[in-house]
Ligand code: SF4
Ligand code: SF4
Ligand code: SF4
């Protein structure tokens with residue numbers, strides 16, 4: 001493989017042919033926010049939280065190949081605001097009551113809101129949709145009020161588990177993630193599936209029953225620091 | 238000298254909240270003494286003063302609006318306070334009371350909520366078999382509203398309840414005129 005360099009916010013990044021901007025950035029210890037992209041799953045480019053400016057154009061860093069000599073902007077005030085607005089809209093599109101959510105403290109959406117400083121009074125309406133909870137499966141529950149349609153469970157089920165427990169239904173703003181069956185109990189979902197492992201669902205939609213609230217406040221993943229810190233630590237060495 | 242300056246006036250209220258946020262104010266612990274050198278508390282459950290005695294520098298709101306009285310109080314706070322702070326998730330986004338806004342599969346979430354709470358719930362013992370409708374009770378709103386949907390809010394202190402530290406730091410920075418936002422590591426929605 002041949003290598004080249006490009007820059008993100010002025011920092012020189014080494015990349016290899018075929019790497020996306022995000023892959024090269026991760027390797028260099030530069031964190032680009034993301035929600036639909038997840039290690040070990042194919043890229044989808046759906047949430048746009050990873051939007052960067054490359055050569056003046058807005059692109060998804062998780063799908064855009066890095067190019068030699070490219071100038072990429074990531075943590076500018078403009079892009080940070082855009083990402084924060086996207087994250088805020090994800091909160092408003094579903095029903096996110098963090099104080100009673102078992103994912104709280106481990107949730108990537110919430111952690112992204114912290115990282116992007118989502119604290120100002122909102123200008124967006126709350127959609128407050130009526131969405132179902134599916135507790136039919138003996139070991140797994142789905143609280144779709146919290147689903148952000150990132151598709152990570154779909155890709156994990158299809159590509160890793162060789163099943164297709166989850167899939168998209170509907171179009172446009174009505175596009176949702178659903179199970180391939182009348183409910184979760186009528187699919188071949190199993191607690192051992194990668195798709196239902198704690199890491200795949202970024203929020204508190206896919207719930208492993210009887211495991212909630214086991215980690216005390218103060219010891220949860222993002223009680224220890226901002227999302228992305230593990231990637232950024234690589235850079236500090 | 239600090240004590241020669243006129244003290245800043247602070248008012249607080251609890252709307253559709255659980256009083257947890259007011260309890261969190263007390264989590265400031267002994268720094269309350271330090272704070273009280275700088276401020277005087279006007280209308281507040283802490284002083285039991287029910288009406289504004291004058292214009293306030295800072296108003297702190299716990300809870301969103303679930304009834305008409307909440308709306309009235311919130312508007313009164315906006316009229317009397319230079320800076321209005323929504324404190325805690327209930328004030329910021331409705332919080333737990335807002336669960337009734339999205340009760341599943343219901344075209345009439347408020348009715349369903351009241352019937353479940355007073356008539357149909359499995360563990361209810363309600364001798365009147367009715368939904369309370371005493372004229373003295375403030376009328377419920379169709380939904381629970383975050384404060385920023387009712388009046389203009391200047392700052393929001395996140396948390397449920399916010400930690401004493403973030404409350405103390407925000408207030409002391411605001412009083413000193415040097416509040417520049419929160420450290421990201423300290424933002425919590427729970
Ligand atoms: S899924 Fe995340 S953002 Fe949504 S309520 Fe749970 S902790 Fe909050
Ligand atoms: S259930 Fe979880 S992983 Fe699947 S699409 Fe929704 S948020 Fe993403
Ligand atoms: S934010 Fe939490 S602590 Fe504050 S009033 Fe609401 S429920 Fe109570």
Ligand code: FES
Nearest residue numbers: 046047048050062
């Ligand atoms: S992480 Fe790139 S679009 Fe979602």
